[in-house]
Amino acid sequence: MTDLIVDGGHPVSGTVRPSGNKNAVLPMLCATLLTDEPVTLENVPEISDIDKLLAYFEAMGSVIDRDLGAGRLTIRHDADAFRAGKGELPVGIRAAVLLLAPVLQRNGQLTFDTTAKGCALGVREIDPHLDIIESFGGRILSTLPYEIELGSRAVAADLWPDYASVTATETFAMMAALAKGTSTLTNAASEPHVQALCQMLQAMGAKIDGIGTSRLTIEGIERLGGTIARVPDDHHEVATYLAIGAVTGGRLTVETDMGGHMPLILRQFEKLGLRFEIGEGTITATGWTREITEPYTREMLPKIEAAPWPYFPADLLPQAIGVSVGCKGDILFWNKVYEGALGWSAELLKFGARVHLSDPHRLIVCGGNSLRPATVEAPYIIRVVLALFIAAIQIDGRSTIHQADPIRRAYPHFVEKLTALGAKVRWQ
Known part of the structure; x- marks a missing residue:
């Protein structure tokens, strides 16, 4: 220290x-997994959590072009390389909970071990995220370690959670954007960084209503595209x-x-x-x-x-x-x-x-x-x-x-x- x-x-x-908002750039980076097309982020801050996420992406076959001086980052995820593994979440990344939805959407399955030393999810509460994933059709096959499967395309869900969680709202948005049907989240978080993620998803083609309010309505589409988005x-x-x-x-x-x-x-x-x-x-x-x-x-x-x-x-x-x-x-x-x-x-x-x-x-x-x-x-x-x-x-x-x-x-x-x-x- x-x-x-x-x-x-x-x-x-x-x-x-x-600097760019750390709480915005991390979910925005995770959301790039929802497309095979290039996504460019501007006003990207120099923080260690980003370095760890990018190292994980590169290990999975993603192509990254970063200009630290300009605060600009372009990322493209190689579909075949990323699907080569079982979607195991990385160790030592505090934002790993934000990877649950996009990795599951991309791989159809994921694993993580909450008992492992240095577990990416730490001791933070993950139940709201797992509840959301199950609501969209995900199945928890085991818990030690966690193995989660999404057998086919996610199916729309209507949710009203106990409280307005920022990261759970972001998990909902990343699941609903590609789900079949129209999903709603009542008691959604509406912080500026949540708005930034939703606006980025919109720019990628997602159909989202209610950004900045406590109720999000998202009509799922089959495919999201690339975009250029600014981190607020x-x-x-x-x-x-x-x-x-x-x-x-x-x-x-x-x-x-x-x-x-x-x-x-x-x-x-x-x-x-x-x-x-x-x-x-x-x-x-x-x-x-x-x-x-x-x-x-x-x-x-x-x-x-x-x-x-x-x-x-x-x-x-x-x-x-x-x-x-x-x-x-x-x-x-x-x-x-x-x-x-x-x-x-x-x-x-x-x-x-x-x-x-x-x-x-x-x-x-x-x-x-x-x-x-x-x-x-x-x-x-x-x-x-x-x-x-x-x-x-x-x-x-x-x-x-x-x-x-x-x-x-x-x-x-x-x-x-x-x-x-x-x-x-x-x-x-």
């Missing part, structure tokens, strides 16, 4: 472009850079195509005193009052709630918490998505912040703290490392964030970009 050394108190100013900017990264610029007293402009998805996100950060200007294709952080916006109902504590899109994203709640330690007032943070996802907040105490973890979902951050630099331990969670970073960079003096490597999984050239903007930060 690598430590991040942060010398806080220096303004971060200038103009920056965010990462809206989490947009908000993170804006927060860094604001808390350091800088004026930071982010050039992005995600302005239409940002109003609610910006409004929540404005509750923490951040100020923004919206331009054509730009958002600029212009300042930080440190004042918490008080509700008109004075008996209530100000709060920021995270829930599935179009609510404030759970993946941005840690960054907002990192901002809040420097605010003058008290505020409640409520994670309605993940239980126990706020336990890391005890590390904020080392900076001199006063926080109270009310229960597995709710955290109160008290304002008016006398902050000091500190050495903190980061869990292996990308957004939490960023939260600790945002807390550290607003404090005069040197802080150290141990085990900060997860940033590299989703924020390419993070340190280099910030250094160019005036930040005093380095890897150690």
